[in-house]
Amino acid sequence: MxxxxxxxxxxxxxxxxxxxxxxxxxxxxxxxxxxxxxxxxxxxxxxxxxxxxxxxxxxxxxxxxxxxxxxxxxxxxxxxxxxxxxxxxxxxxxxxxxxxQARQAHCLNGHLFDRANTYMYKGRRQCKTCQYERNLRTRARAAARASG
Missing domain, CATH: 3.90.75 (Homing Intron 3 (I-Ppo) Encoded Endonuclease; Chain A)
Structure with missing residues (x-):
């Protein structure tokens, strides 16, 4: 051709x-x-x-x-x-x-992205362990503010 x-x-x-x-x-x-x-x-x-x-x-x-x-x-x-x-x-x-992102096997903190430790939020994978740790820090700050 x-x-x-x-x-x-x-x-x-x-x-x-x-x-x-x-x-x-x-x-x-x-x-x-x-x-x-x-x-x-x-x-x-x-x-x-x-x-x-x-x-x-x-x-x-x-x-x-x-x-x-x-x-x-x-x-x-x-x-x-x-x-x-x-x-x-x-x-x-x-x-x-x-x-x-599809090839990424771990979150930024090194936790494995697997079925047990991963959930979707707004179309993105999220680490359950990191979310749990964020929640603990948030509750600790709130308790510290409340006690005074």
Whole structure:
């Protein structure tokens, strides 16, 4: 599949790319603000290069799935670095706040997040041990104020 780049340059995405110096294939044109790369296909529409490459090499992206960059490089379009996954899997594999919190096994005070010691409050995991200790401190301060 060929793609036009500008008025006179045409390239073939399936040809070995000469412009990369790492295992990632980085498309040198069409930078998108989010770090992804864009290419204009024959229909004139702009598409993400990693999605085009995945479809060229591995087939159509199944409905409900996204393409995950296993290398964590959004500009990469190496088909070996691309995998179709659910949105939840893609988020959890990432490095954002949701992924970091999901991987967190202990609270900030070192107590284990397990069924017996964890409850949900406003959509976030909370440590029962820490809450119990906060309640004890609050009651102690209230008793100290009351006695005087």
């Amino acid at each position: 060929s793609f036009s780049i500008g008025p006179t340059i045409t390239t073939n995405l399936t040809a070995p790319p000469p412009w990369y110096m790492t295992p990632c294939y980085v498309w040198p044109w069409g930078t998108h603000p989010g770090g992804y790369r864009m290419v204009k296909v024959e229909t004139g529409q702009k598409r993400y290069t990693h999605r085009v490459m995945y479809e060229q090499v591995k087939g159509l992206i199944p409905d409900g799935l996204q393409i995950d960059h296993l290398c964590r490089n959004r500009a990469c379009m190496n088909p070996e670095h691309l995998e179709a996954v659910t949105q939840q899997e893609n988020i959890l594999r990432g490095i954002g706040p949701s992924a970091r």
